[in-house]
Each structure stands twice: as C-alpha cells, then as structure tokens.
Amino acid sequence: MPFGLIKYGFNKEYPARVDLPPACDLKDSYDVVIVGGGGHGCAAAYYLATEHGITDVAVLDKGYLGGGNTARNTAIIRANYLTPDGVNFYAESVGLYKELSNALDYNIMYSERGHLTLAHTDSAVRTMRWRAEVNKHLGVESELIFADEIARLCPTLDLSDDVRFPVLAALYHPPGSIARHDAVAWGYAAGAARHGVEFHQKTEVTGIVKEAGRVVAVETERGTVKCGQVIQAVAGSSSLVARMAGFKLPIRTIPLQACVSQPLKPFLDPIIVSGSLHAYVSQSARGELVMGGSTDPYPLYGTRSSLDFKEGLMAHMLELFPFLGEVKVLRQWAGMADMTPDFSPVMGETPVENYWLDAGWGTWGFKATPVCGKRMAETVATGRVPDILQPFRLSRFEEFDQVGEKGAASVGH
Ligand SMILES: Cc1cc2nc3c(=O)[nH]c(=O)nc-3n(C[C@H](O)[C@H](O)[C@H](O)COP(=O)(O)OP(=O)(O)OC[C@H]3O[C@@H](n4cnc5c(N)ncnc54)[C@H](O)[C@@H]3O)c2cc1C
Structure with missing residues (x-):
C-alpha cells in the first residue's frame, strides 16, 4: 500500500501522483490519432507534444495501455546489429534509453549489463566478427571475445569442450541493457498526458475512412473520429489494421x-x-x-x-x-x-496519404521504442520521413532493397 494512502486515507487532499487523468469522452476530431497504445504509440504521442507542440492527439487502444507486446517482452536493449542501417537506427534508440528516466522523470529501471551472443560454430564466429567490425566502424562498442574473457564476464556459464555445442567465442556488446517494460510505456504516456494528449483505453479501431486517397477519420467501437493524420502502431495486429486502410503488408x-x-x-x-x-x-x-x-x-x-x-x-x-x-x-x-522477410521494421509512408506506419516489429521492437516515437513524431510534424527511417520504407520490398538483419535479430532480440 502506498505510504501516502496510509497517511492520508481517502481524504480529498490526498496528494497522490496520478499518471493519467480519468477517462473522458472522445472528441469529434483530433489533429493526430495514434492507433495502438503500446510503447511505440505512447512514445510518438510524447515526442509530438514535447518536441513539436502538437497536443491535439488521441491515442486509442483496444485493450489497456502497454498491454500488448510491450507487456510481454523480455526487455533486451542493444544496438549490435549487422547492417549499417540497422546499427545506426538502434544506436540512436540506445542513446535515448540511457537518458530516459531523467527525461521522463519516471524510473524505467534501465540496467546496463553487457550482452554476450555466443558462437558455437565456425560460421557463427565469422558472423560475430563481421558484426563486431560493422559495429565498431559505426562507433558502437562490440568485440569478439574468447573463453578467458567470457569466463570472467560470466563465470557460471558452462564452457566445457566436451558438450554438444561448445562455446567457441562470443560477440560482447557492453551497452546491452534491460529495462522495466511497463514503465517505458507508462512513463511516455504520463509525460504526454501532462501536455494534454488524450489516452482512450478499451477503444478498438474498427475501420479507416478515406477520401480521395487520404485518411480523414477512424471508426471506433465508440463512434467515428475525424483526424488530420494517423500513426498506426499496433505490433502484432499490423496486417489486420493495414487491411482496414486498404493495403497489404509483407508480414x-x-x-x-x-x-x-x-x-x-x-x-x-x-x-x-x-x-x-x-x-x-x-x-x-x-x-x-x-x-x-x-x-x-x-x-x-x-x-x-x-x-x-x-x-x-x-x-x-x-x-x-x-x-x-x-x-x-x-x-x-x-x-x-x-x-518481416528481412527481420527489419516497416516504417513511414503508406499508399494512404497522411497515414503513417510503425510496424514489422517482430521480436525486436522494444529496444526501438524511443527512436520510433521520436522519429515517427518528426515524420508527422514535418510531413517528411527522416533519413534514418528511409531504409525501412514499405516500398523496399518491391525495389529489392531489403535490410537483412536475420543474422543479428533471430532469437537475439
Ligand atoms: C515474448 C516476447 C519477447 C520479446 N522480447 C523482446 C526483447 O527482448 N527486446 C526487444 O527489443 N523486443 C522484444 N520483443 C518485441 C517487442 O515486444 C515488440 O516489438 C514491441 O513491444 C512493439 O511495441 P508496440 O508499441 O509497437 O506494440 P504493442 O506493445 O503490441 O502495442 C500495440 C497496441 O495496439 C493495440 N491494438 C491492436 N489492434 C488495435 C486496434 N484495432 N485498435 C486499437 N488498438 C489496437 C494493442 O492492444 C496493443 O496495446 C518481444 C516480444 C515478445 C512477444
């Protein structure tokens, strides 16, 4: 039980800190509607309000805030990817994460632990060496290490030779971290709410209304809401919601x-x-x-x-x-x-004007929460997809220009 509740009981003067104001009615229209109140949706709302002064924003979630994949992930944060596009993108996110508790005034329990990807075969050693070189070239701390150093960092790991998959080497990434996943979503939501952003839980989006190829409203189980722009951030349901908007995703x-x-x-x-x-x-x-x-x-x-x-x-x-x-x-x-086929996200423009996509988050999207929020907000505010998101555009699949991260993303999160 909170100390304050014990001291003040239910006295009206009880000075409890409330993260979100009580639920309210939906307005008829908003400048921006964000579909999906996971970490990504909450972060986009926060940066729209704090960095671009756009506060006429509603975040709609069919369940509860941060109750989707954000609530279910294992909270690993790292930047040691394989492609330069991936490394730059995730490195920006790690940089934002490091300062996030202070920026949000909300303890996200960021804990830098170091991240070891074990190599059990010669080909895995080659891939780790390749990743280490790409990472170092782009200023991300990563190196290939061997038994002595692995034993020093993790003395309880079985490093015997006579096992099915002996550990030959490891990719060591000192900035690898974990954080409290709920706190990331709630910290962003609380920060956005302080600037007037509305959060509507239990509000499922059931349709997307278009006129002349442009989004003009979203239909919800609580009525239709007009909007100037939409961000779709519904990891796990991306194809379903995109289909409502009339396009298909390679997911x-x-x-x-x-x-x-x-x-x-x-x-x-x-x-x-x-x-x-x-x-x-x-x-x-x-x-x-x-x-x-x-x-x-x-x-x-x-x-x-x-x-x-x-x-x-x-x-x-x-x-x-x-x-x-x-x-x-x-x-x-x-x-x-x-x-996605290349283990990278799909972000930015869609075939529908003013309908922006933050999708394809597979097993790797928690670590990208800050960079996605910041850069999606920039996209909406300026109407231009920033360079750092361009490699992840939807059209890359028809242009044969994929960002192949399978070697760094499968199981590794
Ligand atoms: C078991 C597991 C482990 C993982 N481990 C890691 C990890 O260690 N590191 C890492 O980086 N990533 C990890 N991930 C991936 C990560 O969890 C996701 O990529 C990330 O949480 C996506 O965040 P989001 O905000 O985009 O989506 P979500 O948190 O899923 O939020 C989307 C929201 O959209 C809402 N929604 C859906 N449809 C509608 C609709 N029609 N109308 C309104 N709202 C709707 C949902 O209710 C949900 O709350 C893991 C995932 C899982 C499942």
Missing part, C-alpha cells in the same frame, strides 16, 4: 513465447544469447531468470503458451547452465510477433 504474424523462473540470488550479470541453441536469458532486478527462444513454428493470431516451447527451452538452458536443474519455472506467456 507473417507468429506467436513468440517467454517465461521466468522463481527468484534466485543474483548470479547472472550479462545477458546471454545463443542463436544456435535458440535460447536467451537475463536476470531481472527481482532475481527471476527471464528466458526466451525463437518464434513458434507456425503463423497464428494467438497467445497461448505451450509445453513444447518450455521443454525445448529448458533443455537448452541446462546446456548453458547445468546447475539450474532444480530451479522452478514461475510464469509463461506469449505475444504476437509481426515477422
């Missing part, structure tokens, strides 16, 4: 599962990822091991948890940390990952 939606263990005394400082074993793990501030693997084997709009996933993941966890045999799994859940 397959596939469930992605994760789980946590019972709390343990702190023993794991860095984030450990193994692409070959399809497993990754970090230890939260509460002591829980936060674990995940790759997506489910089939596309589905569903968030059920499966024994199959847990069984495979625990087998791999025990290959990395054999002493965890008696530790219990506490919770398991799933989200919906919008996977």
